[in-house]
Amino acid sequence: MNKLLAALLTSLFATASFAAAHAGAPMAGASAVKAPMAGASATVKVEKKEMKAEAKAEKKVAKADAKVEKKDAKADAKSEKAAVEAKKDKAVAAADAKKDKAVANANAKDAKADAKK
Numbered sequence: 001m002n003k004l005l006a007a008l009l010t011s012l013f014a015t016a017s018f019a020a021a022h023a024g025a026p027m028a029g030a031s032a033v034k035a036p037m038a039g040a041s042a043t044v045k046v047e048k049k050e051m052k053a054e055a056k057a058e059k060k061v062a063k064a065d066a067k068v069e070k071k072d073a074k075a076d077a078k079s080e081k082a083a084v085e086a087k088k089d090k091a092v093a094a095a096d097a098k099k100d101k102a103v104a105n106a107n108a109k110d111a112k113a114d115a116k117k
Helices: 002-021 028-116
Strands: none
């Protein structure tokens, strides 16, 4: 008899708990779950905006770096060209000096030969 009474009370308690849990008014626990979810959604949106901003900033930095590298390469090419031109001018000047020295020596030899005659 005790077993029968225990089973009856258990089923009665289970039915009452189920009915209370599913009544028309929402339980405090259910609405408490929704509030953090809304906060989490806002947090996710903020994080997405931050990620987009970071990506945009990184893209701008990369673009600026590429622009600087291009200017540096152009400046290096220009300085190399100037160095080549300077080397070329120096070689031409050396050749002219050598030619002038040879002409002067030839003139001196001719003058010496004329003086002997």
